[in-house]
Amino acid sequence: MSASRKLFQAAARSLLSASQRSSPAALLAAEGRTAALATLTNLGRKTLPTAYAYHKQGSHHASSGWGAFAAAVPAAVYMLQDQEAHAAEVNAAELERTFIAIKPDGVQRGLISEIVSRFERKGYKLVAIKLIVPSKEFAQKHYHDLKDRPFFNGLCDFLSSGPVLAMVWEGEGVIKYGRKLIGATDPQKSEPGTIRGDLAIVVVRNIIHGSDGPETAKDEIALWFEPKELVSYTSNAEKWIYGVN
Ligand code: IDP
């Protein structure tokens, strides 16, 4: 990148961060048209066309006062906003999270990368991952809602028999759609194309667990992970995975 382009982007970036720190009203008063534009674009994806139109309208001022720089900075701000603010919005929108675990059979069969890649390729974001051997007591906590079922003891013995890959995945609708990716509980009934449909045959070795609703997702994430193990970051791909036209 050329030095002038770097400088230009730095100027745009400082305006961008000023706009992110300030309230829209304060900004309109204190920093004028350019920063107000940045704030407008920051208010939400749906305001972008308005803000962009505002910028275009204002561009005839290029030859007066501010000169070319004043006209060009809003354009740079807009471009950065388009790339960066949307990613921030995606985070700020408190995307859903779900707990997914590859059970000991999936780990032993070498299916970690196959399963992780299905969630990754879909566009979901990995926010936590660890390989652990849960104790039987821990397995009983995890499956507490099944404690009256005849298979409960065997299920908890199995879950605690070896390494489990515990994960948290994030994305719009990830709880429900994660279950679709996984397929029906009994692999005999799972559709081809689903993880269990493609990779498992019997219910007691169905290789993967996924939270079945928002409440269980919250509880299971809290059971398996410390808050500090959940990593918040902006994925570079988000601006291409989500969008509004
Ligand atoms: P899910 O894993 O699809 O959410 P659940 O009904 O929550 O299914 O059951 C938890 C786990 O218990 C299943 O993944 C499976 O390993 C086991 N399981 C469920 N139903 C049976 C059964 O009828 N016999 C034996 N094991 C079962």
Ligand code: MG
């Ligand atoms: Mg379940």
